[in-house]
Amino acid sequence: MAVAIEGGEKWFRTCDVTGFRVDVRAEKIAKLNAVMAVVSFLIAVIAALLLVLTRWQLFHVLPVDWYYRVLTLHGLDALVFWIIFFELAALVFGSTAFLNTRMSSPAVGWLGTILAIVGWLLVNYTILTGNADVLMTSYAPLKAHPLFYLGMILFAVGALLIVMVFFANLMIWRRENPGQSLPLFVYGLMAAAIIAVITIASGAIIYIPTFLWSLGIISDIDPAVYKLVWWGLGHPSQQINVAAHVSVWYLLAFLTVGGTSINEKVSRFAFILYIIAINVASAHHLLVDPAVSPVWKVWNTSYVMYLAVFASMIHAFAVPSAIEVAQRRRGFTKGLFEWLKAAPWGNPAFSGLMLSMIIFGFIGGITGVVNGMEQTNIIVHNTLSIPGHFKGAVVGGTALAFMSVTYYLIPLLFRKKIAFYGVSKFVPWLFGIGIAILAVSMYILGAFGIPRRHWDITFSGGPFTYTFNPVTDFFWALFGIGGLLAVLGALIWIIQVVVSVFFGQPFRGPQDLQIPIAEPPPAPDKEHEGFAAPGTFALVLLFITAFVIFVALNYGWLSAMWEVK
Amino acid sequence: MAILPPSEGWFQQKVAKDEKIWMGLAFVVSVFLFFWMIIWHVYAKQNPSFTTYRTTPEEFYALTEAFINKYKVGEENGVPVVKPPPGSDVFLLARQFRWEPVVILKKGEEYRFHISSLDVLHGFSLQPVNMNFMVYPKYDYVLTFRPTSAGEYAIVCNEFCGIGHHMMIGKIIVEE
Numbered sequence: 001m002a003v004a005i006e007g008g009e010k011w012f013r014t015c016d017v018t019g020f021r022v023d024v025r026a027e028k029i030a031k032l033n034a035v036m037a038v039v040s041f042l043i044a045v046i047a048a049l050l051l052v053l054t055r056w057q058l059f060h061v062l063p064v065d066w067y068y069r070v071l072t073l074h075g076l077d078a079l080v081f082w083i084i085f086f087e088l089a090a091l092v093f094g095s096t097a098f099l100n101t102r103m104s105s106p107a108v109g110w111l112g113t114i115l116a117i118v119g120w121l122l123v124n125y126t127i128l129t130g131n132a133d134v135l136m137t138s139y140a141p142l143k144a145h146p147l148f149y150l151g152m153i154l155f156a157v158g159a160l161l162i163v164m165v166f167f168a169n170l171m172i173w174r175r176e177n178p179g180q181s182l183p184l185f186v187y188g189l190m191a192a193a194i195i196a197v198i199t200i201a202s203g204a205i206i207y208i209p210t211f212l213w214s215l216g217i218i219s220d221i222d223p224a225v226y227k228l229v230w231w232g233l234g235h236p237s238q239q240i241n242v243a244a245h246v247s248v249w250y251l252l253a254f255l256t257v258g259g260t261s262i263n264e265k266v267s268r269f270a271f272i273l274y275i276i277a278i279n280v281a282s283a284h285h286l287l288v289d290p291a292v293s294p295v296w297k298v299w300n301t302s303y304v305m306y307l308a309v310f311a312s313m314i315h316a317f318a319v320p321s322a323i324e325v326a327q328r329r330r331g332f333t334k335g336l337f338e339w340l341k342a343a344p345w346g347n348p349a350f351s352g353l354m355l356s357m358i359i360f361g362f363i364g365g366i367t368g369v370v371n372g373m374e375q376t377n378i379i380v381h382n383t384l385s386i387p388g389h390f391k392g393a394v395v396g397g398t399a400l401a402f403m404s405v406t407y408y409l410i411p412l413l414f415r416k417k418i419a420f421y422g423v424s425k426f427v428p429w430l431f432g433i434g435i436a437i438l439a440v441s442m443y444i445l446g447a448f449g450i451p452r453r454h455w456d457i458t459f460s461g462g463p464f465t466y467t468f469n470p471v472t473d474f475f476w477a478l479f480g481i482g483g484l485l486a487v488l489g490a491l492i493w494i495i496q497v498v499v500s501v502f503f504g505q506p507f508r509g510p511q512d513l514q515i516p517i518a519e520p521p522p523a524p525d526k527e528h529e530g531f532a533a534p535g536t537f538a539l540v541l542l543f544i545t546a547f548v549i550f551v552a553l554n555y556g557w558l559s560a561m562w563e564v565k
Numbered sequence: 566m567a568i569l570p571p572s573e574g575w576f577q578q579k580v581a582k583d584e585k586i587w588m589g590l591a592f593v594v595s596v597f598l599f600f601w602m603i604i605w606h607v608y609a610k611q612n613p614s615f616t617t618y619r620t621t622p623e624e625f626y627a628l629t630e631a632f633i634n635k636y637k638v639g640e641e642n643g644v645p646v647v648k649p650p651p652g653s654d655v656f657l658l659a660r661q662f663r664w665e666p667v668v669i670l671k672k673g674e675e676y677r678f679h680i681s682s683l684d685v686l687h688g689f690s691l692q693p694v695n696m697n698f699m700v701y702p703k704y705d706y707v708l709t710f711r712p713t714s715a716g717e718y719a720i721v722c723n724e725f726c727g728i729g730h731h732m733m734i735g736k737i738i739v740e741e
Binding site: 250369 | 568569571590594598605609697709722727730732
């Protein structure tokens with residue numbers, strides 16, 4: 001379809017690999033956001049290294065004030081900045097290049113990006129200068145410097161502007177392509193963007209009064225109101241990630257093996273369930289808090305009767321079955337798993353995709369449900385199990401998916417060859433296995449009662465002392481090993497990205513493509529009857545069995561505790 | 566194809582048998598988990614309370630002082646030790662960076678704990694039984710405990726409350 005604006009052709013280049021028409025103005029904005037994401041990730045990873053070596057008390061490297069400072073830094077750079085900057089890049093690039101359409105307003109895109117960067121600078125600066133030792137959650141009445149809250153507000157406003165540009169881009173595409181449906185990848189991004197609007201609005205509702213309170217204009221912030229509304233930002237921001245990384249899974253399934261969702265209606269339905277049901281999840285941060293009633297807790301924390309968990313389980317079938325069906329069409333039809341064995345495991349984006357799905361589902365997903373159930377929350381709340389869960393969900397799931405897709409972004413978005421491509425195939429394994437070990441050992445340490453966010457679990461200087469079960473020493477060692485492996489994997493990836501983007505050889509065309517893009521599989525010979533993806537079906541049955549057993553075990557442990565009502 | 570608009574007729578395409586079975590199973594598990602929490606409320610003995618009173622740091626401090634004076638039996642490392650009778654109200658005060666008082670309980674008896682903070686948020690983490698609850702200023706959270714095992718228990722603070730967070734540890738003693 002022709003560009004509607006006179007002279008608009010000069011905004012575009014045509015990608016020599018994909019054939020997409022890429023709006024160069026959007027591309028620049030996407031690039032800057034992607035670079036900010038990687039810078040934030042680097043800060044988060046260095047902080048993670050220091051934190052691992054502090055919590056593992058064999059080393060205990062950071063002094064107490066710096067431990068909480070670095071923890072604040074790590075939380076915000078890892079869970080907020082790295083991921084949201086990456087998503088902003090995806091929204092801008094996804095809503096233009098993938099739709100062959102133009103950027104609605106580069107000016108608003110730049111404004112949003114610059115506001116977000118200023119916010120990022122303020123937050124990182126106030127934390128590092130010791131003016132915001134309040135951790136990521138900054139629970140009132142703990143108080144940080146006003147510039148910290150201002151930074152968060154600016155970042156949120158900047159992000160919101162880019163989300164608005166995303167919607168405007170979709171509208172242009174809609175006008176130019178009446179009657180067409182969005183590609184699934186962009187559809188998923190749209191779900192993420194809708195969730196982002198609700199999330200960022202919650203952030204504004206709580207950070208603006210808190211900012212005024214830190215300036216002394218408002219005299220009081222109710223701690224329960226703060227915690228309730230803050231989690232309207234805190235958890236749903238991770239749900240943006242889920243919607244975004246599931247979209248990336250579909251994208252990677254297509255790029256690596258030519259896999260297409262076997263039923264797009266089902267996949268889209270699951271994204272709609274996310275939009276409807278996922279944002280109430282913030283309630284599960286208040287399960288063992290005063291004031292809110294069990295009815296409120298049970299309804300909300302179940303994501304409205306687990307409709308969002310249901311949605312994730314739909315994707316858990318839809319993505320691997322897309323891979324399986326594509327592989328079977330290529331002739332890998334022997335037994336249940338030949339398709340999997342014959343998959344392109346040497347492609348880092350493929351191994352990263354598989355590890356991301358496994359870690360997200362088996363570690364992040366299952367533990368998340370246990371943490372989020374009203375009663376079992378009693379035995380995990382604020383223990384190390386909680387970060388154990390989101391290491392699985394956000395780091396093993398989202399971060400690994402984003403790292404994997406970056407191997408395509410370097411040639412296609414940044415137009416550079418991937419530096420040290422030979423090591424790429426090890427990176428997802430190093431990072432994924434490291435994170436898996438880290439997450440599982442943290443979850444187990446939490447089950448022994450070890451608190452999260454705690455500098456010294458020998459309680460030096462306290463009136464009493466307590467010694468945790470000595471078995472925990474073993475899991476601390478595992479925690480350290482897992483953490484170091486993951487940090488190493490992340491650093492190699494960061495070096496690859498930085499060297500490629502800033503010092504890399506230019507990508508001149510398809511002949512320079514190092515990472516393969518799969519040919520679509522041959523069309524099926526006849527209409528398929530019976531099971532489309534028996535191997536995937538077996539895998540999801542394994543998953544649901546592990547899921548039910550883990551929930552039952554936790555309720556068993558809970559029933560052995562003191563009685564409480 | 567994730568990067569191209571879906572093919573013609575995608576909305577009418579039948580859902581494959583295995584995907585259909587999986588969706589049914591996943592839905593049943595999801596709904597079961599939801600009802601499980603309600604069932605546990607009715608039949609089981611570990612459910613988080615939601616009984617809460619509004620209070621102020623001043624009021625809660627005064628209530629705790631009165632409680633300590635009434636039942637004090639000694640002192641340990643500068644922290645008062647109290648032994649309230651079974652079935653009574655127990656006041657546990659959290660502040661940067663200590664728990665007061667040390668409470669002696671009797672196994673198998675019920676106690677109505679009132680827990681609140683004088684300053685910021687704290688976390689009540691009872692070890693080694695590993696039961697965890699939030700402690701707020703201005704909210705008196707009422708939790709009715711029945712200790713089912715005897716011995717010495719630590720109360721670890723597990724919500725970040727400031728630089729001395731790691732020193733914040735209290736104690737509950739349960740006698741046979």
